[in-house]
Amino acid sequence: MPHKKLKGQSLQDFLPVESNQELVRRLFRSYYRSHVTSGKLFDDFPDFFLVKPIVLRDPDLVDRASDRMIIDDCIARAQARKGYVGVCKWRNPKLNYYWLELAAFPFMLGDEVTQDNxxxxxxxxxxxxxxxxxxxxxxxxxxxxxxxxxxxxxxxxxxxxxxxxxxxxxxxxxxxxxxxxxxxxxxxxxxxxxxxxxxxxxxxxxxxxxxxxxxxxxxxx
Known part of the structure; x- marks a missing residue:
């Protein structure tokens, strides 16, 4: 489905954890439910931002049980450290598609080190x-x-x-x-x-x- 940009939305709007809830929900529904992996949607948010874990508990964000398990695991780890979920955007330049990766923040020694952290x-x-x-x-x-x-x-x-x-x-x-x-x-x-x-x-x-x-x-x- 075509992605409609919210009026006045900019990349910076995804960054504040106190006000990015609705933007994040819309992004996750497009990515995890509609399985959108390319197009203008991915131009409209930054390569990295934080979100409060509670925002991702919305049951309508995903339709695959495997995705729900990954998200719930990240939520649990973020809440255990009283922190946030980091959302990273990556792109395959040859195939021209994007994917999201999640990580618990703040980073703590002992965490697995990936390209996200x-x-x-x-x-x-x-x-x-x-x-x-x-x-x-x-x-x-x-x-x-x-x-x-x-x-x-x-x-x-x-x-x-x-x-x-x-x-x-x-x-x-x-x-x-x-x-x-x-x-x-x-x-x-x-x-x-x-x-x-x-x-x-x-x-x-x-x-x-x-x-x-x-x-x-x-x-x-």
Missing amino acids: EGEFFYLLTRFIRFTQEHPKRYGDMMIDAETDKDLALMLDKINWRGAKIEKTLAHYSLDMLVSYDPAWPLPEVNKLLNTLKSSELDWCELFFEHIMYVMAQKHQ
Whole structure:
């Protein structure tokens, strides 16, 4: 069916969680019930926005049981952390169709890292690196060899580049809506960070994991 734009609607209208309820419901009905995956509908909302979990409990949003299960699971995880559901828009340029992916926000260490939330994960990794610089007695300084080790410097550049992806979103949402972590970096939080790095499909992430382990081991010798 043709998508009719609401009077005065703009991409920015999807962003405020206090007023985007009806727009989100209309989008979800078109995508999950009418199975619209291309066209002007997808030009009329941003690549990412947050929505209150309760909005997605509307039973009329979807018709497939499998979709309902995925949405309900994301709702439960978002509500457990007193947060939001993040809606990401992706496009297949060859076939010219779009799809939506959902994630629970704020991002927390221990969450699976996907293309939907990697900016949040690497932002937290930059926070941990900064913490070790400011408090080297705790875990050691992860930047200590950055000026002489070209491989380490390259990895840090990649981390900073990915972490900077969150900056665009911070123009619309506060930091506590996007990430949740303990700035004191207790060991359980660090272990979650390490586990994610170790299991990453990016080879250099495993190398950075090994670097952290080496620095921490040197600190305790």
